[in-house]
Amino acid sequence: MENPSQRRDALIAAITLVCGLLLIGLGLTEVWGNQTGLMELTGDDRWWFALPLAIACVALVYKRRAPVAALAVGFLMLAVDLLLGGSIAILLPFFDLLYTAALICSARVRRALWVIGGVFVAAPMIYGLAETADLRLTVLIGLQQSVMFICPLWWAMDVRRKTELATVAAARADAVERLSLAGRQHAIRQERDSLARDLHDVVASHLSAIALHSGGALATPPDEAKDRAALVQVRRSALESMEDMRTMITLLRAPDSEEIEPVPDGGTTHLPRLTHLQPLLDQAQANGLSVTATDRLSALPTERPGAATELVGYRIVQEALTNAAKHAPGSDVLLEVLPGEGGGDVNIRISNPYPESATPGQDHGTPRGLGLGLISMKERAASIGGVVSSSSIDNHWTVTATLPLTATGTRVLP
Structure with a gap:
């Protein structure tokens, strides 16, 4: 035809x-x-x-x-x-x-x-x-x-x-459309990675604390006073987790043009700050760690870290202490937060000894990690122009982070 x-x-x-x-x-x-x-x-x-x-x-x-x-x-x-x-x-x-x-x-x-x-x-x-x-x-x-x-x-x-x-x-219009679609997919992928990283950092530390205390209570004979103290710690970790989740959801709903700034003490919302690590130290103490902290950053008279650096540094310290409590419970941890030599960087160092157990973390019923914590720390540091490295020195596991003192225009979830 x-x-x-x-x-x-x-x-x-x-x-x-x-x-x-x-x-x-x-x-x-x-x-x-x-x-x-x-x-x-x-x-x-x-x-x-x-x-x-x-x-x-x-x-x-x-x-x-x-x-x-x-x-x-x-x-x-x-x-x-x-x-x-x-x-x-x-x-x-x-x-x-x-x-x-x-x-x-x-x-x-x-x-x-x-x-x-x-x-x-x-x-x-x-x-x-x-x-x-x-x-x-x-x-x-x-x-x-x-x-x-x-x-x-x-x-x-x-x-x-x-x-x-x-x-x-x-053809050009089709290529532009494909590039736009690829850009949207890349943005969605980045947002998914960011959400996964933030959920891991915000929730995992509290869940790890809950697992440690509940696992410790279950692994020993019943003791009313000890079990009640464990329940108090579990409840505290759960409430803190809910508060952090509420803060993160609030920021996710906020316009993209808003910048994250720490709220002074006494405000209605407290965002994590590298210069205010006492809550993390108290949580680590409750998780059985003995932390020796050296903080020379908070004593600086003029230069203060930017909001993004405060947030990223806090989460890196939080993740490192969580990993220490999970894999080396009861160990002595050395924490150092120091300004860089030129005054433009912040140096963070967290070190803890290897656990005596051949299968660290399982004595208290906590599962072995998947390495997501270290990946999360590296991604957070890279988002503001910093770097994170980890190494094994003299039977000690050491995490080192170098962050810029100020990272303007960076939006980081808590």
């Missing part, structure tokens, strides 16, 4: 044939007379021009399926028409065949058509100038030949350029 384009080409061929026959009937034949014709056709003999016209119109039906072959037929019928004396009718299918070939063929074929068209324009001009030495006639011949061979090529080139520009614009 023919497709719509083939039916349209057949219809155009039929219309072209009818129009060409009308031109022949009006006597628009032998337009070049004895200049090209090998025979003189008069009266009804002019209908011989209908033969090359009809064959060229048949070639129009196949101009899209075989454009080069159809154009070759068109050139041949144009030559036959010129030998008969030339008619206007043959130009109708010839223009269409030349235009279609220049529009849909390859670049190599298009270059060949331009060369052939240039030859067909230049050769008659040179011949006419040599024979007549008439410049006006030479220009007229050049204009006539250009209309026949150059105009269809120029028209096809213009249409093709506009089509290619439209295709490039569509």
Whole structure:
């Protein structure tokens, strides 16, 4: 079954044939007379021009399926028409065949058509100038030949350029849409990672404390006083976890343009601060750790850490103490918070000995970690331009962080 384009080409061929026959009937034949014709056709003999016209119109039906072959037929019928004396009718299918070939063929074929068209324009001009030495006639011949061979090529080139520009614009729009989609997916992925990191830091420390106290109570014989103290610690950790979750949800609902600033003591909301580590030290003490803290940052008279540095530093210390309580319960922990040598950095160092047990953390019913805590610390530090490293030195596990004193324009969840 023919497709719509083939039916349209057949219809155009039929219309072209009818129009060409009308031109022949009006006597628009032998337009070049004895200049090209090998025979003189008069009266009804002019209908011989209908033969090359009809064959060229048949070639129009196949101009899209075989454009080069159809154009070759068109050139041949144009030559036959010129030998008969030339008619206007043959130009109708010839223009269409030349235009279609220049529009849909390859670049190599298009270059060949331009060369052939240039030859067909230049050769008659040179011949006419040599024979007549008439410049006006030479220009007229050049204009006539250009209309026949150059105009269809120029028209096809213009249409093709506009089509290619439209295709490039569509491809660019599609690429922009794909980039936008990739950007949205990347942003969603970053937000998911950020939420996972914040949930781990905010909730995991409290849940670890709950697991430690409840596991310790279950691992020993019943003791009302000891069990009640464990329940008090469990309740305290649960309340603190709920408060931190409430603060984080509040900040998630806040506009993106808001910046996090610590609220002074006495306010309604207290965001964690590196210069106020006492809650963490109390929690670590309740979890069975013995922490020796050296904090020289809070004593600085002028330079104070930015809000993002306060928050990130606090969470790094919190995660390190949580890991120590989980994997080395009851150990002595060394905590140092010091200003950098140049005054533009904050140095944090947390060190604790390896546990004596071969399977640390399981004595009190707590599961082994998945390494997410260290990943979270590194990601938090990197978000404000800092670095976190961990190492094993002299049977001690040491976490070291270097953070910028101020990290403006950074939005970090608590």
